[in-house]
Amino acid sequence: MDKKLIGVDLGGTTIKFAILTENGDIQQKWSVETNILDEGSHIVPDIVASINHHLDLYKMDKDQFIGIGMGTPGTVDVEKGTVVGAYNLNWKTLQNVKAEIEAGTGIKFAVDNDANSAALGESWKGAGDNAKEVVFVTLGTGVGGGVVTDGKLVHGMGAGGEIGHINVHPGGFECTCGNKGCLETYASATGVVRVARAMAEEFAGKSHLKEAVDNGEEVTSKLVFDLAKDGDKLADMVVDRVCYYLGLAAANLGSTLNPQYIVIGGGVSAAGRFLLDRVDKYFQEFAFPTVRTSTTLKLAELGNDAGVIGAASLALQFK
Amino acid sequence: MDKKLIGVDLGGTTIKFAILTENGDIQQKWSVETNILDEGSHIVPDIVASINHHLDLYKMDKDQFIGIGMGTPGTVDVEKGTVVGAYNLNWKTLQNVKAEIEAGTGIKFAVDNDANSAALGESWKGAGDNAKEVVFVTLGTGVGGGVVTDGKLVHGMGAGGEIGHINVHPGGFECTCGNKGCLETYASATGVVRVARAMAEEFAGKSHLKEAVDNGEEVTSKLVFDLAKDGDKLADMVVDRVCYYLGLAAANLGSTLNPQYIVIGGGVSAAGRFLLDRVDKYFQEFAFPTVRTSTTLKLAELGNDAGVIGAASLALQFK
Secondary structure, eight states: OOOEEEEEEEOSSEEEEEEEETTOOEEEEEEEEOOOHHHHTTHHHHHHHHHHHHHHHTTOOGGGEEEEEEEESSEEETTTTEEEOBGGGTBOSOBOHHHHHHHHHSSOEEEEEHHHHHHHHHHHHSTTTTOSSEEEEEESSSEEEEEEETTEEOOTTTTTTOGGGOBSSTTOSBOTTSOBSBTHHHHSHHHHHHHHHHHHHHOOSOOHHHHHHHTTOOOOHHHHHHHHHTTOHHHHHHHHHHHHHHHHHHHHHHHHHOOSEEEEESGGGGGTHHHHHHHHHHHHHHSOHHHHHHOEEEEOSSGGGHHHHHHHHHGGGGO | OOOEEEEEEEOSSEEEEEEEETTOOEEEEEEEEOOOHHHHTTHHHHHHHHHHHHHHHTTOOGGGEEEEEEEESSEEETTTTEEEOBGGGTBOSOBOHHHHHHHHHSSOEEEEEHHHHHHHHHHHHSTTTTOSSEEEEEESSSEEEEEEETTEEOOTTTTTTOGGGOBSSTTOSBOTTSOBSBTHHHHSHHHHHHHHHHHHHHOOSOOHHHHHHHTTOOOOHHHHHHHHHTTOHHHHHHHHHHHHHHHHHHHHHHHHHOOSEEEEESGGGGGTHHHHHHHHHHHHHHSOHHHHHHOEEEEOSOTTHHHHHHHHHHGGGGO
């Protein structure tokens, strides 16, 4: 009988689980709330208990599994299987995730950070279409990323794939990392709003977006893109600025790595082709000529499942 | 007995050869002129003849060799072992380099482009110190590069490592590739001179560099760096601008790949630590915090030998 994989996508509010075939097809999915109390000390025991409970429920045995893979926030030591500094989990000290989960489940365990896991998921079963050369950029609260070459994640000395911190405008907006002008400050959900507020101040025409900003209404990245699609002039300028920086970063990733696909995912990418076509316009303007025709920009396809699918693929190393 | 490697560094004026141990130590070196006449049709036969002649001379047999590796200008198909569009060799049409050299020598053959080969050489035996995660940037007539992750070159869809065409100043100097603002237009030997001429026009103080430009004297990248070291104010501003763009590109390579080393080589890097320290200043300003402390900028160490050593390492795949 074919063996199975377990994927775990650990987030600050929920922990998502899935049982998958070796080919990455999801057979069962469930999720539990993340209990971040007591310095996040319940999280790993909760994961162990939830996996064991569901294997009982499905009448499955640990020997039926190749392994468990998990994506997590924080800084991951892939070799040692430890995590540190995951602030939205309240994990301030080093967590021996691999040792505890292997002891608790009797199944081999591998871990990587969440953006890397999602990158693997999209490369394997999503927009990457099993390509070996893929760069994944996720536009969420922040901007994350993952670089896949020759089918494997690039970790470098540990922080490989920090695409959100590519500097696209030296001296620009201040970033949480302390630098100024990181891609994240323009192209994350909060970045888009920040661009909107800054441009609204100098905009002198008629615009619903400007009115919303001036009236102190709630302005979201979704509102900016929706208004831009409806022809709002300021919103269109904001989207153009965001796409300019994304296109510049994508072009430079292209000239450096020339991947088959650069996949754009995360909440902001819900704007779909409206976003992608505009990013591509600037990508075509800035990329090296051979790269323009050999690297293709694509929207992510797996949505929320990218995390568990990519996490599960981490366990393929135990095959 | 230990087997040997042959490295070939094919350039527009000379072809360099070396016989190396498996560990990359050079045992014999020689070179011949590149005959680019008749659409470069003599080049491959000359390489075959020169290798066979030297094996006779040293009383060596083809069975003593693991393989031959070669670095070449132009666009290389690594799988097929073909080269096209190497204009300084007069190779306009597709060259079946691998097939012809294997047939002519009876030794297995691998080929990659020259910047990639030099990157491998520096990673293996030079500044990279056998590290598995290295980015190599060569500042010559143009700016070339090579990306090594997990000990292997990143080719992507073929144009991986085009670091010279990272856009560091959208709308900036026009590049031979057709884009505006590529790193190459600022940090190559000709780029440095271009920056000097542009800044000299707007410079109003006393400067030997300005005088040289205004008097129509020959201005070289070396002159600019020498004058900057001597305290010439304009020359110092030029060097600062060049290092700013190099530091920005290095920081973004760092945030993307977080290599152990970013190695800077090529003619312009003869300026040594004067260049490196200034690039590092901007690298520290623009790089992601974790990257600042885990990625180290270094000067290349192998000089002209990087090409043959890296080329030879391509043949290690036949071991």
